[in-house]
Amino acid sequence: MELVTAVEKISELYFPLSQACKNDIEAAAQIIAIEKTNLLVKEGQIAQNMYFICKGSARAYYLKNGKDITDWFAFENDFITSINSFFMDIPSPHFIEVNENSVLLKLTKANITKLSEKHLDFERMGNLIITKTMLQLQQRIVSLQFETAQQKYENLLDIHPDITLKTQLSHIASYLGITLETLSRIRKLKSRI
């Protein structure tokens, strides 16, 4: 069953969980299938759920003067939610959109809280995920601060070589903090080599 394998995957990839913990996760979580371009969270809502991507991909974006700015991508085996909203219980500045027809594991905040209280290993895992996210953000700051548009694009390709197959270039551009036009020119240069 899909739910069991998803939980197993989480335990393997993030933190080894006891069988009792895995069982409780399985009892609390749901598997849901979502179609391309559907929204998991809308701006202004309070994000109630954390999603783990079993299959597919998603992104968080916000509107800045009406422009769509991608803030975060999540692919298979990543977690995604509106972090501001989920952790601080404030209205989400982000939309979360599913980019492809996807299968997600969904955990409510209430369930996560209960699981954290009951299972030390679950709480540890949560800590670890937050810490890693923090370090990733820090890395991204370094990248944004001192790299050229081209370097930033190449870094992204190093991490996600096939991102251009699944993702609109305009979303990638705003994620990198550059314009669509600049990204297009960079890609042209690279293809000529």
Next chain:
Amino acid sequence: MELVTAVEKISELYFPLSQACKNDIEAAAQIIAIEKTNLLVKEGQIAQNMYFICKGSARAYYLKNGKDITDWFAFENDFITSINSFFMDIPSPHFIEVNENSVLLKLTKANITKLSEKHLDFERMGNLIITKTMLQLQQRIVSLQFETAQQKYENLLDIHPDITLKTQLSHIASYLGITLETLSRIRKLKSRI
């Protein structure tokens, strides 16, 4: 005594702690006085301690092609460490430098681990601090991605109006991802208004 008031401050500012927890922190922590320009962590070391700034200020920086790039400032009532190193047990990419003659509360990682295991409220507080740091970093990404040099400087002034009194402009410039010259020109413009 200084130690007791520092712990009280932490409890007030970050998360309400039980008296038992505060007592244990006081038993585990040390107050240390450090002179200006001393280093708390050097590049390549593994950061063993978390510091809370009772008085003074500090910064984390790294060397990029020999240039000093400020990554983080910490002022009174902030915590500071080399986050990569401290949380992941890897050699620090950062130096941590005390900017003024300062008084710090120091907690070793071993003590923090013990306190987290013993006191649920302490662990919660740790979680909260990490989460808030994560959200701050995320905010900084937005700022770096789409703001002009001037906007970034003004944002910093909103948060730390008196930062220029304590901090070299060259450190501020590298924190904002701009050059010292650009910062100087921005400041000139502002002073003429």
Next chain:
DNA sequence: CGAGGCCTTGACCGCGGTCAATGCCCGTGG
């Protein structure tokens, strides 16, 4: 008083943003 840090100022220029036209692909309806 001289030296060395730190900051300011000026001249120059290139990366990447903006605006606008064009190309390309695909879904929909006549």
Next chain:
DNA sequence: CCACGGGCATTGACCGCGGTCAAGGCCTCG
């Protein structure tokens, strides 16, 4: 089945922000 329209990407012309390089000013401290 083709024609049209809309969304996305490409390309070109232009230009301004902010980087680089270099000179000079201003403290502070020995």
